[in-house]
Amino acid sequence: MEAGAGLCTEATVPKAVHDDLKQKYSQLSTEYDNLRVDINKLKAENEQLKATLRNTPFSFSSIKCKAAQVLFFTGLTSVIFEWLLQTVKDSVEVVRGSLTLEEHLLAILMKLRLGLSNKDIAYRFNVTECDISKIMRSLLPVMSQVLKPLIKWPGKHAILKTMPKCFKAKYTCCRCIIDCTEFFINRPTNLTSRAQTYSNYKSHNTVKYLVGMSPAGAITFLSAGGGGGGRVSDKQLTAESGFYDLQEVNDEILADRGFTIIDELAVRGATLRIPHFTKGKKQLSAQEMENIKAFVEHENTH
Structure with a gap:
């Protein structure tokens, strides 16, 4: 039996690997020290801001001139x-x-x-x-x-007079842009109310309102009362809100794909228009919303 058989031997780390690991360790140690300095600095600034806030009570008089x-x-x-x-x-x-x-x-x-x-x-x-x-x-x-x-339904002349340039090319007859918005509420204890207000879209109990806006950005319609529970569809809420009673012949209403109200508007001589950039998408991204906002602002100022 050979001498030393069965004994473990230490693995030798190549010098190049050792030097590389040592350099990385040194870099990480430096970065750690720098981060600790930054953290301590931020903590000090935070405490200073808290002290300033305590010594300078927030009030209307403190901001009214700004x-x-x-x-x-x-x-x-x-x-x-x-x-x-x-x-x-x-x-x-x-x-x-x-x-x-x-x-x-x-x-x-x-x-x-x-x-x-x-x-x-x-x-x-x-x-x-x-x-x-x-x-x-x-x-x-x-x-x-x-x-x-203050929420008033404007006449066609007022809409046309204040219509932004970006609407005039494709949506000259646009009378209103509509959408539904939801607000979170506490979960009702009543089971029926809980079911009626549960929104699958928000995964929460909500109340829903139909909001109408002119091309110029003014709120011109708001569904009354408590709106509808989050479970109600956009189509049902629109029908129950009295919105159709305001429509006139040749009106164009802009909405997203959730509003399947073509026939209801057609009865009153109005038309539903769905902007092409919403097709095939569940919801616009934050960046797309910012791009649209920037485009509208640009068109309104030029």
Whole structure:
């Protein structure tokens, strides 16, 4: 029997491989150290921002002179925000005494514009989540009633007068662009209501509304009441909304493929137009939406 038989021998790593691994280890160690420095720097900046936020309470007065910030938080210009405030001030009341009426309206618009949670908004205004919830429940229904008359169905002359150039080439008779939008709701405890509001498209319980928009971008139609449950089809919701009663001869309605309403419109002398770029697609990508938006803006300014 040979000496050393059965004993394990250490594998020898070639020098080139060893040097390569050593170099990679050195590079990774350097990158790790740099990342740790960046993390510590970001942590310090984060703490500084938190301290600044604590020492500078968020309020309407802190942004009202900054038009860009008003637009960012509310989606409105300062002039329109002031007009909206004057329009609703006699119909609403202050729910939280530490906040002004301007801040009540600002909180609601931030919720609608940015989709912020009640906790986020409460933290910004230094109030409780319960306060923000009360503001929403108190002011939103009143604002809805006060502002609802602003949604008007315009005449053909008004549509043609404000029609963007990009529509005139192919959709000269376009009266309205329609689509359905859904909003998440809590799952109802009632089984029937739960089934009626469950949306297969959103995989969630929702309420659905039919929204109509002029070629110029103004909201001209909104289905009434609670809209429909997420289970209702676009076709059924359109029929129940009273939208067909507004149609006139030679009207063109733009919609996506989900609206199988050609016959219903034809009875009233109107036509359904489905833009070609939606054919064969379930939904436009975010990039395609941005491209369309950029194209429309370009056409409107040239």
